[in-house]
Amino acid sequence: MTLNIRPATVEDAPALCDVNLRSIREICGKDYPPDRLDTWCANKVPGNYLKWLADPKLRLYAGERDGRVAGVGLLDVNGWIFLLYVEPEALGSGLGKALLAHMEQEARAMGLGRLQLKSTITARDFYARQGYEDLGPTGDEIPSFRMEKAL
Ligand SMILES: CC(C)(COP(=O)(O)OP(=O)(O)OC[C@H]1O[C@@H](n2cnc3c(N)ncnc32)[C@H](O)[C@@H]1OP(=O)(O)O)[C@@H](O)C(=O)NCCC(=O)NCCS
Structure with missing residues (x-):
């Protein structure tokens, strides 16, 4: 199995969207009620x-697994990770x-000293393993947790 991360292109948009939607519905779906998933997917x-x-x-990134788009990442130049999703497979x-x-x-x-994100319930332990500090619930409509890491 080969993994490759690269900048996304215009042609990737449908695949990135599909991966993102399936990740939310099929992976995060175990931690959130259906109405929250609908809001999230809108x-x-x-x-x-x-x-x-x-x-x-x-900066939008495509994650490839054996040459196929299977993950998506979105980074903001001010130090926020806005998206990180892989397909269920x-x-x-x-x-x-x-x-x-x-x-x-x-x-x-880019010279950033730290990264911040709002983690799903689903990915909280994943981020903790990657060195992100859990700063507690965001209070958002879709329950999530503020996390950050010094780079
Ligand atoms: C979070 C997510 C992107 C992780 O991707 P993944 O490819 O499954 O994770 P990896 O295989 O790279 O795992 C990396 C490490 O984290 C661990 N890990 C992965 N998911 C985990 C979880 N939910 N809880 C605890 N540990 C986890 C793995 O065991 C592995 O540990 P190791 O490095 O010690 O071997 C994926 O689970 C996902 O898409 N989740 C649904 C979407 C989501 O919630 N995204 C976050 C948006 S803020």
């Missing part, structure tokens, strides 16, 4: 990935860790 349409690609403040493959390490490396190269 902005996951291919056009928004194109918008994020064109935004100079954002890629769970436990190391792709999530590889995408996160790539975004951390990019953030360091």
Whole structure:
């Protein structure tokens, strides 16, 4: 199995959207009620990935597993990770860790001293293992946790 992380392209938008939606519904679905999943998925349409690609403040990444898009990452140049999702078939493959390490490396190269994110209930332990400090619930409509890591 080969893993590869690269900048996303316009052609990736439908695949990134599909991976993101399946990750939310099929992986996070065990931790959230259906109405919350609907709210969460509402902005996951291919056009928004194109918008994020064109935004100079954002960096969108595609995670490939054996040459196929199987993960998505979105980094904000101000030090926020906005998206990190893998498709259900890629769970436990190391792709999530590889995408996160790539975004951390990019953030360091931008001169950022720390990264912040809002973790799902589902990914909280994953981020803790990668060195992120849990700062507690965000209080958002979709329950999540503020986490951060010094780079
Ligand atoms: C979080 C996520 C991206 C991790 O991706 P992944 O490819 O399954 O994770 P990896 O295989 O790279 O795992 C890396 C390490 O974290 C551990 N890990 C992965 N998921 C974990 C979890 N839910 N709880 C605890 N540990 C976890 C793995 O065992 C592995 O440990 P190791 O480095 O000691 O071997 C993936 O589970 C996912 O897409 N979840 C649903 C979407 C989500 O909640 N995203 C977060 C948005 S903020």
